[in-house]
Amino acid sequence: MFIKPKTKTIFLSSFLISSTFFSQAHNVSEGYQKPTDPLVIQNLENWQDLKFGLFMHWGTYSQWGIVESWSLCPEDESWTQRKSEHGKSYNKYVENYENLQTTFNPTQFNPQKWADAAKKAGMKYVVFTTKHHDGFVMFDTQQSDYKITSSKTPFSKNPKSDVTKEIFNTFRKEGFKIGAYFSKPDWHSDDYWWSYFPPKDRNVNYDPKKYPERWNNFKKFTFNQLNEITSNYGKIDILWLDGGWVRPFNTIDPKVEWQRTIKVEQDIDMDKIGIMARKNQPGIIVVDRTVPGKWENYVTPEQAVPEHALSIPWESCITMGDSFSYVPNDNYKSSQKIIETLVKIISRGGNYLMNIAPGPNGDYDAIVYQRLNEISTWMDHNQSAVFETRAVAPYHDGSFYYTQSKDGKTLNIFHIEEKTNYQAPSTLNFIIPETFKPKSLIVLGLKNRIKWKKSGDLIEIQLPEDRKKLKYTTVIQISE
Incomplete structure (x- = not known):
């Protein structure tokens, strides 16, 4: 080097x-x-x-x-x-x-x-x-x-x-x-x-x-x-x-x-x-x-x-x-x-x-x-949120980072906090591209159904109790 x-x-x-x-x-x-x-x-x-x-x-x-x-x-x-x-x-x-x-x-x-x-x-x-x-x-x-x-x-x-x-x-x-x-x-x-x-x-x-x-x-x-x-x-x-x-x-x-x-x-x-x-x-x-x-x-x-x-x-x-x-x-x-x-x-x-x-x-x-x-x-x-993905605006917003599938039909949002031990909060609020029309939302690693709502380009999700098992990040995957 x-x-x-x-x-x-x-x-x-x-x-x-x-x-x-x-x-x-x-x-x-x-x-x-x-x-x-x-x-x-x-x-x-x-x-x-x-x-x-x-x-x-x-x-x-x-x-x-x-x-x-x-x-x-x-x-x-x-x-x-x-x-x-x-x-x-x-x-x-x-x-x-x-x-x-x-x-x-x-x-x-x-x-x-x-x-x-x-x-x-x-x-x-x-x-x-x-x-x-x-x-x-x-x-x-x-x-x-x-x-x-x-x-x-x-x-x-x-x-x-x-x-x-x-x-x-x-x-x-x-x-x-x-x-x-x-x-x-x-x-x-x-x-x-x-x-x-x-x-x-x-x-x-x-x-x-x-x-x-x-x-x-x-x-x-x-x-x-x-x-x-x-x-x-x-x-x-x-x-x-x-x-x-x-x-x-x-x-x-x-x-x-x-x-x-x-x-x-x-x-x-x-x-x-x-x-x-x-x-x-x-x-x-x-x-x-x-x-x-x-x-x-x-x-x-x-x-x-x-x-x-x-x-x-x-x-x-x-x-x-x-x-x-x-x-x-x-x-x-x-x-x-x-x-x-x-x-x-x-x-x-x-x-x-x-x-x-x-x-x-x-x-x-x-x-x-x-x-x-x-x-x-x-x-x-x-x-699935890492490989065969590409960058997508807004790329990075506060504690949230974005990728998308190559066909543009799936949006991945990573939440990180850069603390010693990551702890997923009960509520997350983040923006998505205005042109993206979400139909389904999951949190990778969690089996429970996720409560979410959209207001304009803002999405709010409620994470269930088993969020405590998430390590390092919360990864939200949204599909059109």
Whole structure:
């Protein structure tokens, strides 16, 4: 990911996707271009039905319980800090970090356990980090020996050592759409951070125009790895490309602070990559994050939720804990907070990609399974108001959030209170669109008949005594 804010989910006050604040708070580019390929358009439509996905950041860094990759970056930011116990000098730290390959042995890796828990919780797609910025490859690449399947890595002796293959095959078998996260920058590659020069920041440490042969080698290396992913790992639905500083220089937005740090041309030839990916995987969604144009098929605010509906496909990637990577004793969000966030996102037309980080042993923390199980109980009753829905005005009014079925004949109203423990009140009053003509009304999860009356565009409902069993939200479903 780009930046690791220490704050909780940020709710932004911007509506327009050209907002500088929204762009800086991550990853909504100006100038969205709607795809023209009919297969991509259909895939995007199907993806927007899914609403809830699983993100996983996992690599050798989990052994130290640190922010993924970023401590290698010589920038003085809160998320790039290094612990002296891992190396007092920068060079020694890098050496010790890269030696984590020789001890990485996640013997409890069991993707079926993850898929079962995620599926039960209502997640319908997965995006896995095949390679992060540090360059350690979590699949069986032929372009580098800095990989999980290398003989240098103890886990390579395990029959499930190609974890990307195991994860994709397992989740695909369970009906998930498959997304491959891939970092365009590679801080291990001598063709990106050339050892002749010290790295200066997150960017390439030489001028590609001055050393075109070296940059062309890096472009070939990147192309070849992405060709491997899209050729050798079954059906891939999403190619999720991170590291937006690797981009054509003319696409830099000077209003965005981190983009102003890009000083040289870093054109990776996305046309060549995208055409290859679509040849290997017809209809694949390509997400070249923060780089506006035909290869950013949806936008990806990070640790943030827009306050209003957006008119383009979008997804918020938000951590279940505080960190994208595994950190011991992480502060995991409550199930109520997760569900409230999901409600806000889908009411504004987006998808919620929730990150869960496996630990060095190859499994999630026990509390993660507890959270997923609690979410599954809520989903059992309320999934019809979540999946295959779209945003509808008024989107959000006070404590009420709205979605509608794609045919427009069913209106879903979520009531949340954002208190420690949700308690459904005896009476609820909320507005509905003036053009909607309600004929029937139910509260999901309750069997008793609901008393309700309509006055203009206002509806009042009386909730029965068994409302006390409702957890996290009250979900009202009205049909025409």
